[in-house]
Amino acid sequence: MNIFVQLKRQDNFSESERRIAEYICAHPDAILSMNVNELKEKTYVSGATVYRLCDKLQIGGFSELKIRLSADLDEHLRQREFDFDFPVSRDHSYYEIMNALRENYSRTVESTIDHMKTNQIRLAVSAMKRAKQIDFYTSAGNIWFAKNFAFQMQEIGVTVNVPIDEYEQRVCAAASDMSHMAIQLTFEGRGLIAKAVSDMLHRNETPVLLICSPNQTSIKGNYTLYISPKENHYKKISSFSTRLSVLYILDVLYTCYFESSYDENLDRKMKYYHKMREASAAIH
Numbered sequence: 001m002n003i004f005v006q007l008k009r010q011d012n013f014s015e016s017e018r019r020i021a022e023y024i025c026a027h028p029d030a031i032l033s034m035n036v037n038e039l040k041e042k043t044y045v046s047g048a049t050v051y052r053l054c055d056k057l058q059i060g061g062f063s064e065l066k067i068r069l070s071a072d073l074d075e076h077l078r079q080r081e082f083d084f085d086f087p088v089s090r091d092h093s094y095y096e097i098m099n100a101l102r103e104n105y106s107r108t109v110e111s112t113i114d115h116m117k118t119n120q121i122r123l124a125v126s127a128m129k130r131a132k133q134i135d136f137y138t139s140a141g142n143i144w145f146a147k148n149f150a151f152q153m154q155e156i157g158v159t160v161n162v163p164i165d166e167y168e169q170r171v172c173a174a175a176s177d178m179s180h181m182a183i184q185l186t187f188e189g190r191g192l193i194a195k196a197v198s199d200m201l202h203r204n205e206t207p208v209l210l211i212c213s214p215n216q217t218s219i220k221g222n223y224t225l226y227i228s229p230k231e232n233h234y235k236k237i238s239s240f241s242t243r244l245s246v247l248y249i250l251d252v253l254y255t256c257y258f259e260s261s262y263d264e265n266l267d268r269k270m271k272y273y274h275k276m277r278e279a280s281a282a283i284h
Contacts, residue, residue: 003068004028004076006057016045017053028073029095036062074099082107085236101240108228108241112248115214115226124209124223125257131181131207134160135172137197138185141239142246146185149250155272156258156265166193173200178207185211186219187227187242194219211249225249 007021023043024031031039036047039062050062059065077099084107087100128134134153136146143164150160160183163172170193176182182201186194198219201208210221213229228245258265 002072002075003057003065004072010056012056013053014049016043016049017056019043020045020050020053024069025076027091027093027096028069028076029093030091032066032070032073077103084108084230084241085232087240088237104240105244108230108244109248111228111230111241112226112245115228116249116252120223120225121253121256124225124253125260127181127207127209127223128158128257129260132179134158134181134183135176136160136162136183136185137169137173137194139192139194141243142185145243145246145250146183148247149183149254152254153257155269157268157272158257169193169197170200173197173204173206176201176204176206178205180206182206182208183211184208184219184221185246186216187233188213188216188218209253211246225253 004025007025010021013021020039020043023039034042036050039050040047054061054065057065059068077096082103084104087104088097092100136150138146143162146160146162150162153160161172163169173182173196184194184198184201195218198208202220207223208221209223209225210216210219211225212219212221212227214226215229227249228241231239231241
C-alpha cells in the first residue's frame, strides 16, 4: 500500500503521531531532507514518538520511512485532491511547486479535451478557410494569445487581424460582414465591450467562433470551443489553468487548420523561412 495512504488511514495513531503523519503528507519533499531531530522540532514531538509511528507502520526506522516516501511521492502527488485556484500553499518547497504546476497543466489539458467537440473544430476550420478576412476579438491579457495565434497563421500565409483597443474593435465589428470570420475569446462574457461586439457581428451575419467558459450564457457563436472551467475567475493565485486552456485551444485550432492543407502549408512555411535566411545572409 502507498505509504501516504497508510499515513492517512492508520486508525491507531496517538494525537502526537497523527500530527507527524499530517505534517509528512503536507510536506513530503521537505521530509526527505530532514533528520529525526528536525522533524520532531517541526511537529513538537519527541524522537521516540517518531519511532513509534514507524513501528505502527511496520517500518524499520526513519531512514526506511524516507525511502518509502520517496518511492511513493509521485503517485501521491498525482492522486491527491487538486485545488486549481490554490495549487500551492505557504511553505511548499520548490519541488512541490514544480509538481503542483505540472499536475495543474496535465489536468487542465485533460479537462479542455473533455469539453472539446471535434465537429465544432472541423466546422470552424472550414469557415476560416472560406473567409475573406479573419478577425480576432478579445481583451486584456488575452490579446497576447490572439497575437501569438495571428503570428502562427501568418507563418503559413494567412492574415489574422487583431484589433486591440475598444474603438478599433467596434469599428472592425461594424465593418464586418458575412465574408469575414470572427474569433471571439471571452471567459464568461465579462469584457467591457464583448456583448456589444458580439451583437454587431451577428447583425452583420458574420460567422463567429466563440471561445469561452461552459458557464458563459450572454454571448452566442456559430461554433463554440470551451475553456476549462476549473479555475475561479477572481479568487486564485494566478490564471494558470485558464491561460493554458486558452493556449491549448488556439494551438489545436491552428494545427487542425494546418493539417487541412498539410503539404501546401508546410511548403509555404519552409519557403518563407528560406527567403528570410537568404535575405539575412545578403545583409551580412
